[in-house]
Amino acid sequence: MSAALSAVPEAQRRRPTLAITCGEPAGIGPEISIRAAWQLRAEVRGVLLGDAALLAQTAQVLDPAIALSALSVQAFRNSGLPNFPQDRLIVIDCPTGEPVVPGVLDARNGRAVLQTLDVAVEWALKGQFDAIVTAPLQKSTINDAGVPFTGHTEYLAERTATPQVVMMLAGGDAPHLRVALATTHLALKDVSAAITFDGLGRTLDIIHADLRDKFGIARPRILVTGLNPHAGENGYLGREEIDVISPALAAAKARGIDVAGPYPADTLFQHKYLEHADCVLAMYHDQGLPVLKFASFGQGVNITLGLPIIRTSVDHGTALDLAAQGLGRADHGSMVEAIRTAALMARAKNSL
Incomplete structure (x- = not known):
């Protein structure tokens, strides 16, 4: 066993x-x-x-x-x-x-x-x-x-x-990685428009509910990446974090979801952050999945949430x-x- x-x-x-x-x-x-x-x-x-x-x-x-x-x-x-x-x-x-x-x-x-x-x-x-x-x-x-x-x-x-599902992959060791996606199989040029306040809110609700009800995690902690390099650099590298992502996270917190971010994706996937998280929500396919697949390819699991x-x-x-x-x-x-x-x-x- x-x-x-x-x-x-x-x-x-x-x-x-x-x-x-x-x-x-x-x-x-x-x-x-x-x-x-x-x-x-x-x-x-x-x-x-x-x-x-x-x-x-x-x-x-x-x-x-x-x-x-x-x-x-x-x-x-x-x-x-x-x-x-x-x-x-x-x-x-x-x-x-x-x-x-x-x-x-x-x-x-x-x-x-x-x-x-x-x-x-x-x-x-x-x-x-x-x-x-x-x-x-x-x-x-x-x-x-x-x-x-x-x-x-x-x-x-x-x-x-x-009406809406969320793709999450899991795998790797110490800590066990779970990476969910805000968008999936989209051309990179279409990702920004697909990330909306309402859509992120529903995605966070689904992740929270399934980690609680299907994984038995009483209070799931979710970390969220930004979309742009350095999570937008306070607006200098893009405003999606300011205009969409941060407001969606604040609304989720108000609903009782333990969520934090947006964090720069290039530094978030470290043990010191992941050991305190139950899931990372990445904004697009090739932002989150290369890390997961590097850690666990051939041993990873694709899970459909929602x-x-x-x-x-x-x-x-x-x-x-x-x-x-x-x-x-x-x-x-x-x-x-x-x-x-x-x-x-x-x-x-x-x-x-």
């Missing part, structure tokens, strides 16, 4: 049931999902969602001792999950339209990938799953299948009718080139951490 899990009270140490969507079948998703779920089978009840035949073949090559039991989506809808022992993983079969060739995308399999998400979300909302953990998928495959798709985060927000369900994911992509080389080469460390994080969040949420 990990050190983090051993610190959880015994009453909260039950094995949560996690839906693990296996992502793009031609990528490394099936391999890392199986390996991580099997490694952590004593800590979580792992339910894999993907093509059952592909997953059985993959498991047999990885380790013949890995035991899988499959059921159809309809059987799951009718009867729910069966009781299954610790030495077995359940697969909810979402069959692909065409045979899978590792490393080769096929648009005819895009809808099967989407089905894994639909089933996971539907039954997480109904309480059948304590959390969802997602392996990487290929956006182009789903779009090529005729379904407009911009990414996991946006799709999950739409499926759960969530959803009515818990969702974590890996910090990497489908690695089609690696999948094409054969099984046994992919590093499943990030998936292990994503599953462990989802389990800890589920326990914290269920203990409230």
Whole structure:
């Protein structure tokens, strides 16, 4: 058992049931999902969602001792999950339209990938799953299948009718880093206009609520970067800190949120500051994530805040080139951490 899990009270140490969507079948998703779920089978009840035949073949090559039991989506809808022992993983079969060739995308399999998400979300909302953990998928495959798709985060927000979500990545050691983003996949020239008083306020509310309710942090402390170099240098390098960011932080403090900033991003990511913080809110993608990924790439976790369900994911992509080389080469460390994080969040949420 990990050190983090051993610190959880015994009453909260039950094995949560996690839906693990296996992502793009031609990528490394099936391999890392199986390996991580099997490694952590004593800590979580792992339910894999993907093509059952592909997953059985993959498991047999990885380790013949890995035991899988499959059921159809309809059987799951009718009867729910069966009781299954610790030495077995359940697969909810979402069959692909065409045979899978590792490393080769096929648009005819895009809808099967989407089905894994639909089933996971539907039954997480109904309480059948304590959390969802997602392996990487290929956006182009789903779009090529005729379904407009911009990414996991946006799709999950739409499926759960969530008006705003926040991307947060976590990882690293001493102290553990959590970095949330005020804006995500935007061109740099569009970032300033996207940072608004109301938007920052909602983002801080979401971070505060989820750190409290899904991480069990009674009074989360959030540090916030500025947008400009040196946090604007008192207006000489930009006024966003004066006109937007500082007023939004003051309003958040008035609502009872423990938030401080804006700080220069080039000096904030130091141990002496981070050891007293539960999260850093960065203004844009490449301001916060290079630091996080330098500290923890391959072991980091992507967490979607603001959803009515818990969702974590890996910090990497489908690695089609690696999948094409054969099984046994992919590093499943990030998936292990994503599953462990989802389990800890589920326990914290269920203990409230």
